[in-house]
Amino acid sequence: MTWPVDFLPHRAQTRRVRNVVVLVQDGAEPFGLGSMCEVWAEPYHPEDDNPVFDFKVAAPRPGRVRGASGFDLHVEHGLDVVEQADLVCVCPKRDHLAPSPEVAAAVAAAYERGATVFAHCTAAFVLGEAGLLDGRRCTTHWRHVAELVERFPAAEVDPDVLYVHDGRVVTGAGSAAGLDAALHLLREEFGAATAASAARRMVVPPHRDGGQAQFIAHAVPDCDAETLGPLLSWILENLAADLDVESLARRALMSPRTFARRFRAETGATPHAWVTRQRVLRAEHLLERTDRPVEWIAGEVGFANAATLRHHFARVRGVSPQAYRRQFAC
Template identity: 85%
Template sequence: MQNVVVVVQDGVEPFGLGAMCEVWAEPYHPEDDNPVFDFTVATPRPGRVRGPAGFDLYVEHGLDTLAHADLVCVCPKRGYLDPSPEVAEALRAAHDRGATVFAHCTAAFVLGEAGLLDGRRCTTHWRHVDALTARHPEAEVDADVLYVQDGNVVTGAGSAAGLDAALHLLRQEFGARTAAAAARRMVVPPHRDGGQAQFIARAVPDCDAETLGPLLGWILEHLDEDLDVDSLARRALMSPRTFARRFRAETGATPHAWVTRQRVLCAEELLERTDRPVEWIAREVGFANSATLRHHFTRLRGVSPQQYRRQFAC
């Protein structure tokens, strides 16, 4: 992935464009050793692109730049239901020749117009899920995720989820270390799993109730220990049932799923930074053995630990 094109149209949302620039348009930072991309902003008719927030853009490049893109990002816009036939055609052509196509928030509607969501899992901002479902009934719209990758089509939820999806792509292409460095530079969480709920319905306990934040921090420091629901509930001074309910309300995941993801994340970093055997890494992050690590790692990342190491080891 070297050539990145971001498509904007009249009404482009500034945050959506800014998020893409933050990830894909950064110059080289020696302290991070970050990849640098050939980055272009394109629009159907080069020139003035009207914005919805009191300022406009001037864009020099047209949609012909998509012909050489490895990654095409489509920014959300006001008036998202307005047809975009030129953009849809260019996206279809880019997708058909193998480029990754990425849209977040209401830009998912443009992918739908291009026919790229038919038969695919996808998402959009939770306010617009029903409209996307009605407009593109062949799409499998998931309202309860931050982002989805289905083949070479990636969709993100609301504006901030565009950053999560972009970091996911960066992580997939360049590894956990590179994505974490980018997240640290932007001062955002290094990884929010795509399956996390778009918005968390927090419980309404007693006003002086503690959140689970301190416990989550403790878990990250003790991944190699037994972290079943009963032991975590005791540490949180709750019954297992109350703890499991509170945990899901505050994190959007079950305790087992959340802990498993953190263990896989830690394993990724150890696979990149060390030459330790996979069996040792499995024990270090809290899996019983290398077979258990391999099972969860492959399920969540789509490659085995050994394949991941070959691709991303320093």
């Protein structure tokens, strides 16, 4: 359903992404399409004030598109609708090594005129065919990393991340990471509160860092200590506290070395990286929802001073806290 422009939530009228097209091909994977629909095809919910997009699903030829899981799709739109898209999402297909040349050409043309392109899972191969991965960081599902490297040797493939956002090209690792990447894009366009609201509706975590490992190669060994889950919750409630490895290890009743190893095994990140990310996320929320000065926010989230907050915020978000507030303040 497409809402009239004057019915769109206020945030949707001030950002770049308004028209979203999802491209499917024969052999379309249903989870990839479903995850895109969950983020970009929702109607307006007054309680969330969520953005609503002009959302379309398109295929090289309108009509029947073979699915990969025992059912097919009926697609109304052809590739001509890509010409109006601000965001082009490409869904994976079963035979990922044979992407449609027409789809690759449409994606390349969309990128050239300024659209953002998002490839879910093995749809990264479409972006490779479109020439968009040369010299660019990217990822795909860990099972197909070697194929992507072999087929597109000029691409900088990172096998150990959930998603990569490089310029106007986003690639995701597949399956649940498609939701992570889509929520990341929503966050970039509409701010932390909007992305958190969408995640709450989908009953998923509001944010998983793109640099997090795709999977943990070895199971965490059994031991008498509890899982780190309670400690992570405590950290989120005490971000202003001293959260260095030694202090956290003492709270977890472990040696610093054992704690750091176990933390990485359970979260896919180092304690410092994880804590820093949570502090930046909390700072985003405070910048959006309060008019408190940056100095106050820095202390509230556990950074030593405003300069430290600005440093870490710029590394994560690419803008200063003040610029972020100007764009996303409610």
